[in-house]
Structure formats: structure tokens, C-alpha cells
Amino acid sequence: MTATGFETHDHSACISTALAAAETCCTEHRLQFTKVRRRVLEILLHEHRALGAYDILAVLAGEGLGAQPPVAYRALEFLVSNGFAHKIEKLNAYIACSLPGQDHSPVFMICRSCQTVVEAQTVLPAGQLAQVARDAGFDIERAVIEAEGTCPACRNSKDAASDAPGTKA
């Protein structure tokens, strides 16, 4: 039931909450939450992982919502620039935001073994990175932070494997 960490959670609630939040936010800001935009956010929320633009496009095409790249890219651009989704630069992929409405610089953790991508639930304090930039006289507006490593699940299964060395080696 936790928000969206590496643990499991109530996924359908997670989807509907996020959709409702997006809807409200769009109404407030006079943004048009059109059919394609809504559907793309749904797809991202449903999969709950990073998807390539063409993965999304394939789903849309299967539903008759558009088959050309600009359809997907336009919707993604809308979602990203309004904070409902993020782009994972390292993967050229997109993922629904886990902290919508919080105006944050996202921090992602990408698992090398299972490719799971999780957005950190803790907002990174502006300390060290800002200091490094200040040393260089640079004004930071936004930052891409993407960590690669091993997620809890994969670490556990790796540990288990090394405990029991009977795996055909």
C-alpha cells in the first residue's frame, strides 16, 4: 500500500488517484486533458515502468488513437512539461511521476538486472549539488539525476544465489 517504492502497492488505487490529480490540475490551469493525453498517462501509470515512445505509440495504434510518432511525442511532451511524467534520459524512456504536484527535480534509480525504474520518494535537498554549481558560478534551474545500481529484489536474489552455489557453475 505504500506509494510507489520498490515494494508492492495498491496499483489500481495508485492509477486512479494519479489520474484524478492530473485532471484536477489541468482544470485548475486551463490545460486540455485530451483523450490521447489522458490515455498516454493511463498507459504509463498502468505499466508503472519506463516505456519508450514507440511502445506507447504501439498501444495507441492498437486502439485507433493515432499511429504516427508525433501523436505519442506530443502527448509525452505535454505530460512531461506539466509534471505528470518524466523522461529517463539514460533509457530514452518515459515514466509517470510518483510525486505529481510537488514541483521537484526527480531522482531515479534504475536497476541493472531487472530494468525497473523507481522515482525516489524523498525530495533531494538542494545542498551539495547546488554547492558544486556555486563553486563554478553556475545557476542550476533543473537537474537530471539518474542512478544505476541494484534494486532490493535483485540484490536479495543475487545474495541467495551466492549462498547456495549449486547453480550449474
Add this chain to the structure above:
Amino acid sequence: MTATGFETHDHSACISTALAAAETCCTEHRLQFTKVRRRVLEILLHEHRALGAYDILAVLAGEGLGAQPPVAYRALEFLVSNGFAHKIEKLNAYIACSLPGQDHSPVFMICRSCQTVVEAQTVLPAGQLAQVARDAGFDIERAVIEAEGTCPACRNSKDAASDAPGTKA
């Protein structure tokens, strides 16, 4: 004469130092610093900014060193995986490392107005980001950190412009 910040520096010395360091490092680690690899590093060092793989390829092609994408990508892969260069994910571009031999997770600052990319000279301490990851049970191996903002030069010229409001507005 400073290393490679936003300030100016002795560029030819900067190039030859870095090349010599790479050469030494390759000798020590039994790596083949071949003609193409060396040339690509030279190009990156010479330009001293982020270059796309196809920019590099164009130079190589002009010199008869190879005209097909894999030529550039192989050399870049070698340079990146041995720490002589980095990829800027946000730009799909490559840049020579400013801190070769230091085994660091690079931090880049990308200027929105002039597209200059500078690698921070301060190595980021492992504090906050590691803490955020630990909260999620995630083991970080590497991290991509790319900050977008305004470099000192562009900030100054912007300030000057707003001081003297006679620029056709």
C-alpha cells in the same frame, strides 16, 4: 590557466596533458590506444565541448579514418568505459573527461543559452544521493547527474542587457 571550468585556460597544454595521461593509463592497463581511439579523444579535447557521435564521425570521415557509424561508436565506447570521456545523456553527446584517472561520477552543468557543457571540478561527496537510495534499499553503482541552467558568462550578459533596456524590446 585553470583546469577546465567556465574560465579560459591554456588549451593546447590541456590537450597534450590529457592525451599523455590517457596514453600512460592505457599502457598501464594493457589497453590498446589505437589510432582511431586516440584521434577521437583528440577531437573531443580539441573542441572542448559536447559533440554528437555523427559530428565526430564526420571529422573521421574527412580524414579517411572511417565513415560508418560503428567506427565512431566503438571509439566512444572505449573512451567512455575507460573513463577518458563521458556521455551527456541529455544531449546525446560526448565530451572528454576533465578529471581523468580520478574514478568519479561526473557532474555536468549545461548552459541553456550557449549550450556550453562543463564538468564540475569538485567531486560530489557521496552523501545525500546515497542516503536517498539507502532509504529505498537501492545500491547505487553509477549516477548520471546533469544540471541545466545558466553559465557565468550568459548570466553576466543577461544582467547587462537588463541594465541597459535598449535592445529592441
Add this chain to the structure above:
DNA sequence: ATCTGTAATGTAATACTATATCAACCCGCA
């Protein structure tokens, strides 16, 4: 001196990611 395995290259073709462009459309509004 020849063999052999590995790393590096050469080359072509293709896959994947993203944008440019322009006409048509819809909707809120003067």
C-alpha cells in the same frame, strides 16, 4: 615459421528515437 585465438576494423544495412511541416479542425470568444 606456422598456427591459433582474440581484439580491432571495415562495411552495409537496419533499428530506434525524435522533429519539421502544413493543412484541417475545434472551440471559446469578440
Add this chain to the structure above:
DNA sequence: TGCGGGTTGATATAGTATTACATTACAGAT
């Protein structure tokens, strides 16, 4: 009723990266 902005549809194209396979270069073993 007509205008203007944002959205959409459709085609084309640009930009980035990989696969595949043939070939060459070279170090170490025979």
C-alpha cells in the same frame, strides 16, 4: 459570423545507435 489559439492528422525527414558479418592485425603457443 468571423477570428485566433491550441490541437490533430498525415507525410516526410532528421538524428542516434545497433546488428551482422567479413576481414585484418597481432600476440602467444606449437
